[in-house]
Amino acid sequence: xxxxxxxxxxxxxxxxxxxxxxxxxxxxxxxxxxxxxxxxxxxxxxxxxxxxxxxxxxxxxxxxxxxxxxxxxxxxxxxxxxxxxxxxxxxxxxxxxxxxxxxxxxxxxxxxxxxxxxxxxxxxxxxxxxxxxxxxxxxxxxxxxxxxxxxxxxxxxxxxxxxxxxxxxxxxxx
Amino acid sequence: xxxxxxxxxxxxxxxxxxxxxxxxxxxxxxxxxxxxxxxxxxxxxxxxxxxxxxxxxxxxxxxxxxxxxxxxxxxxxxxxxxxxxxxxxxxxxxxxxxxxxxxxxxxxxxxxxxxxxxxxxxxxxxxxxxxxxxxxxxxxxxxxxxxx
Numbered sequence: 045x046x047x048x049x050x051x052x053x054x055x056x057x058x059x060x061x062x063x064x065x066x067x068x069x070x071x072x073x074x075x076x077x078x079x080x081x082x083x084x085x086x087x088x089x090x091x092x093x094x095x096x097x098x099x100x101x102x103x104x105x106x107x108x109x110x111x112x113x114x115x116x117x118x119x120x121x122x123x124x125x126x127x128x129x130x131x132x133x134x135x136x137x138x139x140x141x142x143x144x145x146x147x148x149x150x151x152x153x154x155x156x157x158x159x160x161x162x163x164x165x166x167x168x169x170x171x172x173x174x175x176x177x178x179x180x181x182x183x184x185x186x187x188x189x190x191x192x193x194x195x196x197x198x199x200x201x202x203x204x205x206x207x208x209x210x211x212x213x214x215x216x217x218x
Numbered sequence: 219x220x221x222x223x224x225x226x227x228x229x230x231x232x233x234x235x236x237x238x239x240x241x242x243x244x245x246x247x248x249x250x251x252x253x254x255x256x257x258x259x260x261x262x263x264x265x266x267x268x269x270x271x272x273x274x275x276x277x278x279x280x281x282x283x284x285x286x287x288x289x290x291x292x293x294x295x296x297x298x299x300x301x302x303x304x305x306x307x308x309x310x311x312x313x314x315x316x317x318x319x320x321x322x323x324x325x326x327x328x329x330x331x332x333x334x335x336x337x338x339x340x341x342x343x344x345x346x347x348x349x350x351x352x353x354x355x356x357x358x359x360x361x362x363x364x365x366x
Contacts (some may be wrong), residue, residue: 087287187256199345202344
C-alpha cells in the first residue's frame with residue numbers, strides 16, 4: 045500500500061511527459077519508463093505474468109520498434125508541432141472522467157472473494173489445473189490448455205501482423 | 219544503420235550479453251509451466267536478443283545464416299501450434315484437447331503437460347520470428363534509400 049501511491053503518481057507523470065515532450069525520441073524513452081512503472085504496479089498487485097509481458101514487450105520490444113521507425117524517418121519528423129487544445133476537449137474530457145469515477149465506485153473491491161470474477165469459473169481452474177495438467181502455474185494452464193483455441197487465434201493475429209509488416213514495408217528486398 | 223557497429227565496447231559487450239539473453243529466453247519458455255513466463259514472453263526475449271545481434275553485428279555478419287533464413291520461416295510456430303491441435307484430432311478427440319494426444323506410456327495429465335509445452339514452443343517460435351521480421355522490415359527501407 046505504501047508503494048502504490050508514489051508509483052501511480054510516477055505513472056501519471058511519465059504518461060503526461062510522453063505526450064507533452066517535443067522531441068519524439070525522448071517521448072519514446074519516457075514511454076518505456078511508463079511501461080516499466082506499470083509493470084511494477086502489476087507485480088505489486090500480484091499479476092506477475094502480466095508484469096512480465098508489460099516489462100518485456102512495452103519497455104523492451106516496443107521501444108526498439110519505435111526507435112527503428114524514428115531512425116528511418118527524416119529529420120523533420122522527429123520534432124512535432126502541437127495544435128492548441130480545443131475547448132470541447134477541455135469541457136468533455138473532465139465530464140467523462142467524472143462518469144468513469146462514478147461508475148468505478150460500484151466495482152467490487154480488490155480481492156473480493158464474492159465478486160463475480162472470483163465465483164464464476166476461476167475456482168474450477170484453480171482447484172483442478174494441477175491434477176488435470178500437472179502445471180503449477182495456473183495462468184499458463186488456462187492460456188495453453190483450457191483456453192487454447194483463443195491462444196491459437198491470438199497467435200494467428202501475431203502471424204498476420206508479421207506478414208502484413210513484411211508486405212507493406214519491404215520493397216523489392218530479396 | 220544495419221551495418222556492424224564500430225565500437226569495441228559494444229562488440230565485446232554484445233558477445234557477453236547475447237548468449238545470456240538467449241539462454242534466459244529459453245529458460246522462460248521452459249519454466250513457464252512452473253512460474254511466471256511462458257511462450258509469448260520467452261519468444262519476445264529471443265526476438266529482442268536477435269534484434270540486438272542484428273544491430274550490433276550487422277545484417278550481413280559473417281556466419282549469420284539465421285537472418286536470411288528467418289524471413290522464410292514465418293508461420294513455423296503457427297504450424298507447430300495448429301499441428302498439435304491436428305494431432306489431437308487424429309487421435310480421436312476435439313481440436314486442441316490434449317487428452318487425445320496419442321503418446322504411449324503417458325497418463326492423461328502428462329499428455330496435457332506435453333501438449334502445453336509443445337504449444338508454448340510454437341507460440342515462442344511465432345512471436346520470435348515475427349519480432350525479428352518486423353525489425354528487419356523496418357530497417358530494410360533505410361538500405362533502399364542509401365543504395366538508391
